[in-house]
Amino acid sequence: MDPVRLSVLDRSRTREGHTHSEALRDTVRLARELERLGYHRVWVSEHHGVPGVAGSAPTVLAAAVAGATRTIRVGTGGVMLPNHRPLVVAEQFGVLESLFPGRIDMGLGRSVGFTDGVRRALGRDKGDAEDFEAQLAELLGWFRGTSPTGVHARPAEGLTVPPFVLAMGEGAGIAARAGLPVVIGDLRNREKMRRGIDHYRDRFRPSVWAPEPYVVVSGTIAVAGTPEEARRLLIPEAWSMAHSRTRGTFPPLPPAERVEALTMTGKERDFYESGLTGHIAGTEEQVAHELETLLKETGAQELLVTTSTYDREALLDSYRRLAAITSG
Numbered sequence: 001m002d003p004v005r006l007s008v009l010d011r012s013r014t015r016e017g018h019t020h021s022e023a024l025r026d027t028v029r030l031a032r033e034l035e036r037l038g039y040h041r042v043w044v045s046e047h048h049g050v051p052g053v054a055g056s057a058p059t060v061l062a063a064a065v066a067g068a069t070r071t072i073r074v075g076t077g078g079v080m081l082p083n084h085r086p087l088v089v090a091e092q093f094g095v096l097e098s099l100f101p102g103r104i105d106m107g108l109g110r111s112v113g114f115t116d117g118v119r120r121a122l123g124r125d126k127g128d129a130e131d132f133e134a135q136l137a138e139l140l141g142w143f144r145g146t147s148p149t150g151v152h153a154r155p156a157e158g159l160t161v162p163p164f165v166l167a168m169g170e171g172a173g174i175a176a177r178a179g180l181p182v183v184i185g186d187l188r189n190r191e192k193m194r195r196g197i198d199h200y201r202d203r204f205r206p207s208v209w210a211p212e213p214y215v216v217v218s219g220t221i222a223v224a225g226t227p228e229e230a231r232r233l234l235i236p237e238a239w240s241m242a243h244s245r246t247r248g249t250f251p252p253l254p255p256a257e258r259v260e261a262l263t264m265t266g267k268e269r270d271f272y273e274s275g276l277t278g279h280i281a282g283t284e285e286q287v288a289h290e291l292e293t294l295l296k297e298t299g300a301q302e303l304l305v306t307t308s309t310y311d312r313e314a315l316l317d318s319y320r321r322l323a324a325i326t327s328g
Contacts, residue, residue, distance in 0.1 A: 003327055004302065005302035006039050006040060007303065007304045007305070008041075008319065009042075009045060010045075010308075011055055011308055012026070012044065012053060012054040012055035013052055013053060013054075014252040014253070016254045016310070018252075020054040023053075024054050031069050033316055034072060035069045038327065039319075041105060042074055043076055043105065044065065045077055046058045048083075049113070049121070051249060052250045052251050052252045059079065059096060062104070066104070075105025075107050076106065076107045077107040077183065077218075079107070081135045082132060083122050083124060086136075087153055093106050094154065094155040094161070096161075097160075098155045104162075105161070106163045107163075107164045108139070108165055108166065110171055132174060133177070136178060139163075140163065140178070142157065164181045164216065165178070165180050167183060167184045176202075176204045176213075178205075178209075179210050180209055182197075182214070182216065188277070188278030193298070197215055197298055214302075217298050217300040219304075220237070220279040220306055221279070221291075221303070222234055222280070223282070223284055223318045224317070224318060225283065227282045230282050230287075232256045233314055233315065235256040236253040236310040238272050239272055239275070240253055241272075242264075242271035246271060253309065254310060255311070280294070284324070284325045288325045291326070
């Protein structure tokens with residue numbers, strides 16, 4: 001297939017029998033390998049109070065990743081802007097860009113806390129997501145030095161840190177109006193994804209941040225020697241999703257073989273089977289064919305892979321195989 005920019009979002013998923021510290025160090029180690037394989041960027045995520053995710057402070061983790069690498073771009077997928085004051089976010093990315101010039105990305109999302117308890121702890125509520133567009137404009141203003149407060153964000157002011165909007169629903173329209181690159185991830189609903197991309201491109205307004213639309217398509221991609229091995233990579237995350245839907249907590253990733261030995265309720269089985277479908281998984285030849293179709297349908301300039309699994313060696317092997325088939 002034709003070469004395409006290839007990037008990774010690693011959520012620092014915790015694994016059964018392993019600590020949060022190990023999950024964070026796994027992310028840093030993976031970033032080094034991705035750099036060696038020629039990946040374009042590596043991003044980290046923001047989750048609060050989730051047992052299965054260690055990545056709660058993305059700008060801190062991004063600093064560790066950037067410090068452990070030399071050339072790969074590093075950023076967030078994303079900082080959930082409604083959880084923070086825009087000035088503080090600008091300052092944090094200003095520090096990152098000052099320390100690692102030309103390598104930092106600012107991926108921004110509009111979600112608030114995962115549960116009512118988390119939102120209360122953060123001092124936020126669901127309605128704060130509705131202010132995302134204004135918060136985004138304020139954040140970008142700190143870099144441009146246009147804040148009406150008379151305050152200056154140091155060291156952010158005057159720096160250029162590429163912003164990206166993580167689009168869920170209204171996010172694509174917000175990205176278009178702001179003239180920003182967009183990250184759209186819904187491989188399991190291709191029609192909805194294409195509608196979001198078309199909406200974004202039709203309404204895009206050129207800005208100082210991006211002269212033309214830039215689309216990043218994100219999702220789970222697994223590559224292995226056989227279709228069965230690729231499918232096994234999906235099993236731990238599929239079960240974690242089923243567990244969260246039926247029991248209300250998002251747990252650490254279990255080994256695939258433990259999941260395969262479970263006796264599930266009918267409801268659990270339905271969620272689990274649903275979690276295994278709609279992704280791109282298979283051999284190199286199969287994945288290359290599916291990716292060619294995806295890129296043709298979307299016109300995306302970049303793929304952001306979001307795969308999580310228990311077996312980190314198998315995950316790295318998947319990334320090696322994926323890099324080989326997307327490098328042309």
